[in-house]
Amino acid sequence: MPRYTAPTKDVQFLLHEVLNVSDSDVPGYSDLEPEFTGAVLEEAGKIASQVLQPLNSVGDQEGCRFENGVVTTPAGFKQAFEQMKDGGWPGLDMPEAFGGQNMPSVLGTAVGEFFSGANQAFTMYQGLTHGAASAILAHGTDAQKATYLPKMVACDWTGTMNLTEPHCGTDLGLMRTKAEPQEDGSYKITGQKIFISAGDHDLAENVIHLVLAKIPGGPDGIKGVSLFIVPKIMTDEDGTLGARNGVSVGKIEEKMGIHGNSTCVMDYEGATGFLLGAEHKGMRSMFTMMNEARLGVAMQGLAQAEAAYQNAVDYAKDRLQGRDVTGAKNPDGPADPLIVHPDIRRNLMDQKSFVEGARAFMLWGASLIDRSHRSHDAQAEGLISLMTPVLKGFLTDKGYDMTVQAQQIYGGHGYIEEWGMSQYTRDARITMIYEGANGVQALDLVGRKLAQNGGKHVMGFFEMVKTFCKEADETSDTFKAQFVDPLKAASKNLQAAGMYFMQNGMKNPNHALAGSYDFMHLFGHVCLGLMWARMAQSAENALSSGTGDATFYETKLTTARYYMTRQLPATALHLARIQSGADTVMALDADLF
Template sequence: MPSYTPPTKDLQFLLHDVFKVSQQLIPGYADLDRAFTAAVFEEAGKIASEVLAPLNKVGDVEGCRLENGVVRTPKGFREAYAQMCEGGWNALDADPAYGGQGMPAILNLATGEMFSSANMAFQMYSGLTHGAISAIHTHASDDQKTTYLPKMIEGRWTGTMNLTEPQCGTDLGLIRTKAEPQEDGTYRITGQKIWISAGEHDMSDNIIHLVLARIPGGPEGVKGISLFIVPKFLVNADGSLGQRNALACGGLEEKMGIHGNATCVMNYDGATGFLVGEAHKGMRAMFTMMNEARLLVGMQGYAQGSVAYQNALAFAQDRLQGRDITGAKNPDGPADPIIVHPDVRRNLMDQKSFVEGARAFALWGATLIDRSHRQDDAEAEATISLLIPVIKGFLTDKGFETTVLAQQTLGGSGFTKEWGLEQFVRDARIAMIYEGTNGVQSLDLVGRKLGLNGGKTVMGFFEMVKAFLKENEGDAVLENGFLGPLKQASKDLQAAAMYFMAEGMKTPNNALSGSYDFMHLFGHVCFGLMWSKMAKAAAEALEGDGADRAFLETKIATGRYYMARQLPATALHLARIRSGAEPVMALDAANF
């Protein structure tokens, strides 16, 4: 059975040595001193490793069951969820006005990684509620906030988002669910939604569904979509639960992974719904939820890679096979541990350099969200909007790849259920699909985000990288394997962006055919920047007390590996982009 060790040391290094959170002027960051975050991470780590991780296989094996309209979650899930609520983990970064603790988003993301690594399917229940809380907090009326937020933040009620229908997924303009106005100001919601994560379960007293639907007579397409709160149980004026609403789970999907999370078909049969915000402006509200969800899904990608890597490393250190070609390292045993072999080292280094780079990238994204929300920083808001499709797409693609690499490290054992690696592979796969497939993320990046603010946002990113390169010229550590590769990778990214600007209007398919490569190229450059920042922070710490020299020196060596072995992929992606649409579109549809 796999194990999980929370990466508390790495999280502390990132928060305090790389991002220097307590020195930043972002409101709330001054409270994030080393002692405080250490205490939070220690407690979160205990929940993750001692409560959630042991339930991961249970959830995978048992799955969820639909019995007489009620979904039964796997054994132990209800008790674990109650423990999470009692500990206030659902309320960590929520508004104190409604019972939250008001902590910054970066702390929520860091603890969320631990919970997701330990048990991704379980953590989805809380993660979806978090997104629903954000949408209601940003767009709902004061009365709606007062009615729903306190119990959702407490965890007694959970939340979902209902977008997809049988005939439409990405193209939400095809939504058919109707919302008919009633004389009392409510709406009758009728329609079917599919693939609704946590749509029905037995862990909370009420489930608050956020449902996209059309008000008859509204505009066609996405401009006519509205957002509604549709609770499982209606709420009385005094806050108590009233009658059951006219909605039900019509079935559970049988899935490749995340078996412990209930993926539901939801039927709305004239259910009572409450309009959120303005009529026909539902997409604006839903994107509040989706953007946050995409950051958290990116986190899921590397969180699964992280736990898979931990178990692959442990196996490689113990498994005896063959001899080191340069001389036996375990002369008293029948063979050497497989970690002595260069190809196994390559495999593990690919995993390690991805996981640690991804963690830094995602936490940097969280600092931008905190700057945006807590300082009303328009530049930070634009930058994170640019990066969201990269975070979601690149981290989940590479996160899945990392779980496969970890599985490969175990050889035949990795293919068996006993060792648990195949579950990480199966669970990680969904992250590349939901909250907008990664192909859609790449189209969003090139089609919408690249031109954000007339191209000023992406140019600002280029200038940020240039500034980092210039201010660190002559740095002994960074000049040795970091600045040169980062500079070249950034040039490749700029060349790709210029290609899209030149070709996009003239031949749109040239841009669209290269969008996926551009997303990965962008991801590699962000990793190059993060690894350079981590190397700089590690070198500075070594010049100080250097309390943990092995950790700091390992960080620099791992960064050099990424810069030498992974970052050059930007040249390949640029070459593919420049090949244009012709090789992609050469075949007629009938010839495939």
């Protein structure tokens, strides 16, 4: 059976030697001393490996049940959920005023990776609740916050987001769900929503749905959408549960993966709802939750890749197959372990260099969120807005690819369910689709984010890379050749792609949009290149000072060199595709497909 061990040492390295969190001026970061973060991560790792991971295959095999209008989660989920609640984990980075612990997002993100790597489907119940609570925190009235947030932060009540309808997904302006105003200030919500993760279950006493709907007489399209709080069970202001609301489960979706999460069709039949935020400004409110969810999904892509990689390494070291062409490494056995073969090493190095680079990228992104929220730093806010589609799109695309590569290590056993590797691939697949399919992320990046504030944020990123390279140029010639020069070349490819869009996109927007997916990946590679260069610099500094675990830092440098030589050059391929334009992409008439 698969296993999972939380990568606590790697996270500690990133927090304290790359990001240097305890030296940061971000409010709350001074508390993040190595001893403190180490204790939190160690405890989270134990829960991940001892409580959540054993339930991962249970959730996959049993799935959720829907009988007589009641949704039941897999065996063991409810007990594990109570353990999570008792430990205060759902509120780790939520405000103390509502029962949270007010830890920075960077620590919450690290813990979230552990939980998701151990059991993605389970972790979604509290993750979606966190997002819904964040939306209420940002846009709710004082009364709404007082009513819902203490219960949601504790996960006594869970939350959902309801966007998609049978006839519309990305184009939410087409939605038909209506919200009829009532004399008491509430609304009657009528319509159907599909693909609602954690839509109903037996883990909490109430479910708080955030539902997009249109108020009759409002503007057409997306400008007429509003957001509503719709409880499963009506509540008094003090949180006392009352009558069942007019919302029910139509069915549970049969899915490729994440079977342990109850993805529901939700039917609203005159359900009582309460406006969250302003009328006809629902997308503004919902995007608070969606942007958080997109970063959470990026983390899921990384987490599944990490879990799959750990098991692939175990198998490669244990499975005997063939002989090393340079000479037997296991002469007393019938064959050598798989890991002696260069192609297996290539496969594993692809995975290792991705997951460690992606983790650095993810935690750097979380640090930008903290700087934006806690220090009210507009530059950090603009940069994480730019990075959100890159994080979501690149980490989930590549994360899925890495689960497939891990599965490949097992050969035929990777395709057999009893070995458990297919679950990582099936669970990772949804990350490329939900919270905005990755093609949409690429369009958002090229069509909106690049030009935001006159291109200020992307230019700020280029300046950041330039500054790093300039300062690193003063180090050894070896470091410059191995890390700085490849990063410079990749950054120039990214700038050339942006220049192509500027020169050709205005004349024919398809020239930009046809290259958007390649641009998202090009950008992702540059970001991981920057992360690996920073990690390499930190590792060299540690080795020079003679402190720490030399093997750990030498391994980090070896992995960094691999990424720079074997992965980062992909930026040239992406640039060539971008510069080919849209002509060949759009050449065929629709009826010729």
